[in-house]
Amino acid sequence: MSEPGAEISNAAASWAGGADAAAAPRDDAEFVHRPDQRIRHAILFWTGFAVIVALLAVAPLVLPEFWRRFLTEILIWGLLAMSSDILIGYAGLVSFGHSAFFGLGMYGAAAALLTTRPPSLWLALAYGLFAAAGVAAFVAYFSTRLRDIYFAITTLIFSQIFYVVIFTWTEVTGGENGLTFSRPALAIPGLFSVPLTPTVLHWFVLAILAGSYLLLRRIAHSPFGMVLQSIRENEPRTRAIGYPIERYKIVAVMLSGLFAGLAGVLYALQNQFAAPDFVFFLVSGETVIYNVIGGIGTLVGPIVGAAFFLLLREALSRFFTEFYLIPLGLIFIAMVIFMPQGLLGFARRWLNR
Numbered sequence: 001m002s003e004p005g006a007e008i009s010n011a012a013a014s015w016a017g018g019a020d021a022a023a024a025p026r027d028d029a030e031f032v033h034r035p036d037q038r039i040r041h042a043i044l045f046w047t048g049f050a051v052i053v054a055l056l057a058v059a060p061l062v063l064p065e066f067w068r069r070f071l072t073e074i075l076i077w078g079l080l081a082m083s084s085d086i087l088i089g090y091a092g093l094v095s096f097g098h099s100a101f102f103g104l105g106m107y108g109a110a111a112a113l114l115t116t117r118p119p120s121l122w123l124a125l126a127y128g129l130f131a132a133a134g135v136a137a138f139v140a141y142f143s144t145r146l147r148d149i150y151f152a153i154t155t156l157i158f159s160q161i162f163y164v165v166i167f168t169w170t171e172v173t174g175g176e177n178g179l180t181f182s183r184p185a186l187a188i189p190g191l192f193s194v195p196l197t198p199t200v201l202h203w204f205v206l207a208i209l210a211g212s213y214l215l216l217r218r219i220a221h222s223p224f225g226m227v228l229q230s231i232r233e234n235e236p237r238t239r240a241i242g243y244p245i246e247r248y249k250i251v252a253v254m255l256s257g258l259f260a261g262l263a264g265v266l267y268a269l270q271n272q273f274a275a276p277d278f279v280f281f282l283v284s285g286e287t288v289i290y291n292v293i294g295g296i297g298t299l300v301g302p303i304v305g306a307a308f309f310l311l312l313r314e315a316l317s318r319f320f321t322e323f324y325l326i327p328l329g330l331i332f333i334a335m336v337i338f339m340p341q342g343l344l345g346f347a348r349r350w351l352n353r
Contacts, residue, residue, distance in 0.1 A: 089297030092232030103279030105264025132261020295342030
């Protein structure tokens with residue numbers, strides 16, 4: 001028996017989308033009616049999830065140093081892209097403010113590692129998440145009153161405001177030179193302490209990414225996630241049902257900003273510095289590109305899109321040097337035209353032939 005809240009939210013999503021939404025085929029991650037299909041789907045999902053995580057866990061043991069570091073960065077950028085998918089794919093809100101959440105996560109971690117002795121990994125995570133969540137709450141309070149392009153422009157403006165503040169507040173942020181710090185140990189007082197080597201950091205990042213994906217997947221298919229999808233399909237109808245639209249949007253922005261800040265903390269630990277360049281709106285633009293390439297509204301798609309984009313950029317930069325952006329842009333335009341549902345959507349259509 002399903003929960004009453006889930007039934008109401010599913011009804012809201014169907015009614016908000018109208019007849020087309022009710023007739024549309026369901027996503028493979030949604031609830032399946034037949035018990036045997038539900039069990040089969042669960043087995044396939046957890047088997048695939050375990051295999052992918054195992055392969056990513058073994059990868060740093062066999063890859064050269066450069067590619068091991070590159071793979072870790074792909075996972076971090078994938079986490080940032082997945083965080084923005086909560087807004088873009090499920091709430092229908094295109095945000096250009098994720099660079100602010102990401103950058104404040106970096107600077108929060110830097111503040112913890114530079115002001116506490118001995119440096120603590122857990123304090124760095126706490127400081128970064130608190131900074132990102134605070135900024136996300138501030139941005140959400142004002143931007144969620146707007147819709148469509150006005151929401152996107154407002155988040156862009158806020159990200160640029162934070163960029164200017166960080167760039168000019170040299171005494172605290174280091175200005176254009178940023179902040180550098182040492183990488184702390186992975187330790188639980190009284191139990192163990194392990195140096196945060198590149199391999200250990202890779203496993204730590206992988207564990208956080210896997211846990212974040214499972215948590216966001218659960219949220220996306222919860223009654224809360226169903227209401228977000230209802231807002232995406234038809235906001236006036238969702239409001240007419242009685243849902244407080246602004247509250248749901250604020251929570252969605254804060255949730256998305258929290259995971260973006262988490263990605264910022266991990267990136268700071270990976271590179272041992274925080275710089276204002278990562279607060280600039282171009283980071284938000286690349287995050288949107290990852291979503292479009294991989295597949296919006298899938299959670300996994302943005303991770304795939306980040307991997308594809310970063311690997312393609314690395315390969316093209318070796319062949320075309322300073323002109324690599326030209327073929328990269330042409331490939332992206334072709335993908336938008338011929339694969340509008342992204343790599344994941346294209347793969348699903350090809351497998352369902």
